[in-house]
Amino acid sequence: MLNVLNFKCDGLRKYLEENKFRGFKANQIIDWIYNKKVFDFNEMTNLSNVERKQFNDILKIELPLIEKVQKSKDGTVKFLLKLVDGNLIECVFMMYEYGNTICISTQVGCAMGCKFCASTVNGFLRNLELCELMGQILVVEKYTRKKINRIVLMGTGEPLYNYENVVTFIHEMKSKMGMSNRHITLSTCGIVPKIYDLAKEDLNINLAISLHAVSDDKRKTIMPIANKYSIDQLIEACLDYFDKTKRRISFEYLLINGINDGEDDAKSLVSLCKRSKAHVNLIPVNEINENDFKESKRLKEFYNYLLDSGVNATMRQKKGVDIDAACGQLRLSYSK
Numbered sequence: 001m002l003n004v005l006n007f008k009c010d011g012l013r014k015y016l017e018e019n020k021f022r023g024f025k026a027n028q029i030i031d032w033i034y035n036k037k038v039f040d041f042n043e044m045t046n047l048s049n050v051e052r053k054q055f056n057d058i059l060k061i062e063l064p065l066i067e068k069v070q071k072s073k074d075g076t077v078k079f080l081l082k083l084v085d086g087n088l089i090e091c092v093f094m095m096y097e098y099g100n101t102i103c104i105s106t107q108v109g110c111a112m113g114c115k116f117c118a119s120t121v122n123g124f125l126r127n128l129e130l131c132e133l134m135g136q137i138l139v140v141e142k143y144t145r146k147k148i149n150r151i152v153l154m155g156t157g158e159p160l161y162n163y164e165n166v167v168t169f170i171h172e173m174k175s176k177m178g179m180s181n182r183h184i185t186l187s188t189c190g191i192v193p194k195i196y197d198l199a200k201e202d203l204n205i206n207l208a209i210s211l212h213a214v215s216d217d218k219r220k221t222i223m224p225i226a227n228k229y230s231i232d233q234l235i236e237a238c239l240d241y242f243d244k245t246k247r248r249i250s251f252e253y254l255l256i257n258g259i260n261d262g263e264d265d266a267k268s269l270v271s272l273c274k275r276s277k278a279h280v281n282l283i284p285v286n287e288i289n290e291n292d293f294k295e296s297k298r299l300k301e302f303y304n305y306l307l308d309s310g311v312n313a314t315m316r317q318k319k320g321v322d323i324d325a326a327c328g329q330l331r332l333s334y335s336k
């Protein structure tokens, strides 16, 4: 039986027509699911009793199950979700003054091996399907009873290595939930050829680069992807993305004590930002047991240096510090 959440809008219409239903029934079903958060054909009151039965015979609406919820005092809610095959993923709901934001996962586990990240500790298992990407939004909106205004693809996984499903998901968010592309941010550790591809997709979403170091040698020590693509190649891809989409690039920069928080690092970061017109999002480290990385003692100094040098920089607010809100921590603690 096919899961409705795996259909694109036009695909559902076509499938229903092939099964002798009128095509507009697809719009009704989509409205119930994505706007009214009703996931049972029997509760869709503008379908006839016969239609409800017929849809139940050929289709299902299957969401990930909530395995565990952690709530922070600051309103952040972290979800551990169980997929149909029993795998676990995480997503996080956060409230900011500019709107309700969800950080979603794009893969089960991650192959990229970034040394500071809990999501990669047990390696990569598989890509998430469209229904599982959509499912995270729907489960969280239903649970919190809040409308999500912004999506960041910054949870477990490298989104550009689940390219087709992620691009389809972004298109579908726009058509099914009216999400503005400008309110979607994709974060990548720097898969250079895919950044060029993404620039051609006519999506115009925000692009965040997990940079975390400003020399290739240093980057290689914390991010294995740096062995494949240099910072120069990455910057060229970012310039191309900016040129084609006019969307601002941001660099994510974890400040790790004694690793990448020195004066020389700050100076090099300033010149990289000026070259690429990028914004910097400084992130305090979430300390995890699997490595020895500690929060920088130079957070403020580093931040002020960037500002004084004319760089557009922000310091990410720590969210959910009283729960395991860093990427991959909850899933990891559950698999022990």
Ligand code: SF4
Binding pocket: 110, 111, 112, 113, 114, 117, 118, 119, 120, 155, 156, 157, 158, 188, 189, 210, 327
């Ligand atoms: S930071 Fe992102 S790309 Fe790197 S290991 Fe973690 S989830 Fe994967």
